[in-house]
Amino acid sequence: MLNRIIAALFLIFFGLTSVLFYIVALVIWVLTVLVDRRLIVLHLFTSFWASLYLWTMPAWSVHVDGRRKDAWKRNYVIVSNHQSQLDILVAFRLFIPFKWVSKIEVFKLPFLGWNMRLNRYIKLKRGDKAGIAQMFADCEKALSQGNSIFIFPEGTRSKTGELKPFKPGAFILAKKMGVPILPVVISGTNAALPKHSLNFHGRQHIRIRMLDPLAPERFDGLSVEALSNKVHAVISDELEKMAPA
Secondary structure, rough: HHHHHHHHHHHHHHHHHHHHHHHHHHHHHHHHHOOOOOHHHHHHHHHHHHHHHHHHHEEEEEEEEOOOOHHHOOOOOOEEEOOOHHHHHHHHHHOOOOEEEEEEHHHOOOOOHHHHOOOOOOOOOOOOOOHHHHHHHHHHHHHOOOOOOEEOOOOOOOOOOOOOOOOOOHHHHHHHOOEEEEEEHHHEEHHHHOOOOOOOOOOEEEEEEEEOEHHHHHHHOOOHHHHHHHHHHHHHHHHHHHOOO
């Protein structure tokens, strides 16, 4: 019962603050949209907004490893495993500029989805050929403008936390655009907020780690499938190392 009460209070806090922070985001957008071509200031505010929910939940200890200063100087296709909805908040703790690729339904959510639109994050309409083609076009445009993009190549959350096969989209983009791939590994979110659960699950240690990037010249001769398998193996190995003993 206590866990449900904590979860309910957290969701109420989440909902009420989303209204306030969206208003702030809208003001930032109005003041910066003409001078901040990549909307970095708005994205960093969004990173603070997301991080606040992790900071205000004392039972969730989040540790960030391997932050890269060069993520500010060049763009990447960032790929990460996906254990929980909580991964989105945790990824914002990196405090680096990027554009999310997210299913189109999320953009319809009040305040949070509206803020994603302000940030020009990239919509994906699953199962729709025209929507997928538009997503690729939007990603290519974002990359050509110097933005990084963040993709969960599993496509959906893992129920068990075990790494699922990767879809090819991120790797097609990296090869076509000649952009390095930056693997990111998230551990512990599956226990903190399992799929299809909104309950509080007690004290959890969450980690997010940025690994060494894979430069285009290192995968130029690889097929999309071989590249996908290579990155999958790297993330899988690191995920195993980060698992609690």
